[in-house]
Amino acid sequence: MVETSGVLVDIAFWVCAAVAVGFGVLVFVVDSMARATYALALSFVATGGALLLMQQSYLGVIVVLMMVMEMAVMAVYMVMFMGMNPALMPMSMVHSHRWAIGAAVTTFVVLGSGAVLVPWPTRRGAPSPDVTDALGRAIMESHMLVMMIVGPVMVATIVVGVVLSSARTRYDRFGDDLDQPAADPPQEVR
Amino acid sequence: MTELLQGVLVAAGIATAVLALAWASSAALAVGAGRPAAMALGDPLLEVCRLLRQRRRTTVSADVALWRLGGWGLLPVALLLGALVPWGEEALVPTSLGVVWANTLDVLVWALVWLLGWGANSVAGLVGGYRFLALALGYELPLMFALVAPAMAASSLDLAVIAGSQEGLWYAVWMPAAFAAYLLGVLGFAVQGPLSAPAGQETSGGVLAELSGPDLLVVRVGRHALLGAGAAVAVPLFLGGGSGPWLPDPVWVVVKALVLTASLAYLAGRLPVLRVPRLLEIGWVVVLPLVVLQDLVVAVVVVR
Known part of the structure; x- marks a missing residue:
């Protein structure tokens, strides 16, 4: 360069x-x-x-x-x-003020001193000419197992989150025996 | 120095092209909705003159910073999308990750439209903003998986390489599901036609409700420019880029972008506005599995 x-x-x-x-x-x-x-x-x-x-x-x-x-x-x-709820009504964005500041300063000092004080190893090897390609290969080859576990866990988390937060179930939508035509809209405002 | 001048000229050319596509989108959409063609072509000019002179209206304790950011951000996103398109040999911003950049830019619209609804501090705007995010969940996933198909077939995320790898057969022909899902996404992030519920008339304009004057003008231009720029990105992705007989490459890109913009906007004008839950269901239960299946087909073809 x-x-x-x-x-x-x-x-x-x-x-x-x-x-x-x-x-x-x-x-x-x-x-x-x-x-x-x-x-x-x-x-x-x-x-x-x-x-x-x-x-x-x-x-x-x-x-x-x-x-x-x-x-x-x-x-x-x-x-x-x-x-x-009343849009744009001012409210403070902090809570547990002192604790938060203490935790933040401690974390910063620990991580910062680590970055400054630890002797960094010298670089071995060279970066791949195409880092995007290398990343894709890492994800799909050597780290495939991690990805295969993380993927389903994330999907399960999303589905569970939505199911828990939704007041209605498929029984509300399709009737007690799931044989009614679909309610439209699917989510009634109650 | 000459290089810089050339860059500025190309940028101006791209801005002109995107604005021309926005005009085409506006006119074709109006024609689709039943306006006579001559009037539909003139309307954008009249509206520009009217809105430039209109006085700015404001609401009580609006979050002006976020509101303006949302409104004035749409057009730059469209222009950046235009800068990614390889109009000739190369794009203005040549990048090996054009597909990912295009996706990132269309995701920026999520933030902008919601901010537009939020900033006005009005019920109609807020309703529109929330509607948009719900719609976005419905169209964005199929759109993302649709972008995978051409990238996979060309083994590249570079729009120019993708355009060059479609000799003989356009990706739109053998990847119809991905193409359709992409176009649905374009209507989504342009908030037009069947996906225009966030700006719906039954909520007195939703995210547009409290806008006036130049602020309203840039949003309206921005939405049409997004439709045009989205269609222009589809040219290298699905329509073979600049390939075509007789005419030089850049002309073919412009012609294809123009035809796609006009047809998409005309269709958008013909179709009724979808209620948000309906699109969510179509998007996730029908379109998304279809697009994933499309990706599988492409993967099999590529590996074979």
Whole structure:
């Protein structure tokens, strides 16, 4: 890589890092669920940008994709469960203030000192020429078992979550003997 | 320096193309809904003039920052989608992950439309925003699995490579389920036609309810531009990119994008608006299994 473009990449990386941390802090400063959620989304987008600059293109794009989607859905749940019904009524985004600060500072010091103090090993080997391809091979070959276990567990979690939160069952929809025509809409507002 | 100038010119060309596609979408949709063709073509201009002069209306304690972010973000997403399309030899932003980027951009719309509904601090907007997320769950999964099919067949996530690997037979021909699911997704993230319940008239416009003036203009242009840009991405994905007789490649890409945009928008104008639970059921019980089956067929063909 040419010297000047290396400097530019460094600058871009630090901008991404600053944006990620800045919006991460904003999550606790703002007074609205929606703002907190999307501040977190922007923080993750900046993290994705940092990954892109580390030439992990696929991971970078996927972080942006997954996190924006996740935050869009999370905003709905946050508003729903946290009782912020009159939209935009200000409410604090922090609770257990002292404990939270203590835990955060401790974690930061432990992880940060680990990153700074531990002698890093020198690099062995070289990165694969096509990291996306290498990632795909890792997932589908050497780590296949993990993926096969994680996949069903995640699906089961989602299904159980929906079943537990839904007030109605298939018996409400198709009748006691499941032989009635489907109720339309499937979810009655009660 | 000349390189920079060239880049700016190409970017301007792509912006023009996306706006032209938005115009085509708007006109074809109006024709589909029964408006005479001559009026449908002129309407966008008149509306631009009207909305540019309209005074901005606001609501009590609106979250203006999020509201504007949602509204003004749609058009840039459409333009970025346009920048991914290889109009000639290469895209403006050549990337080996074009398919994933296209998917990421259409997921950004999830956030933008919800923010648009939320920011206005109005019931109609909020209803529209929630409707959109429910719809998005219905169309996005089939869309994601539809994107897998061409990428798998071409063994690449690069839109230019995918376009180049369809010599003889377009992917749209032998991957009809994936193509249809993709187009359904385009209507979804453009909030148009059968998937326009988030902006439904029975909720006085839903996410659009409290918008006015330039803010409303950019959202309306943005939705049509998303339809056009989504169709333009389908050209390298499913319609063979720039391949075609006589004419040069870029012309073929534009022609295909234009025809696909106009037909999709016309169809969207003809069809009634689907209620959200209906689409969810169709999306997950019918379309999703069909698309997964399509992926299986493609995988078998590729491996064989």
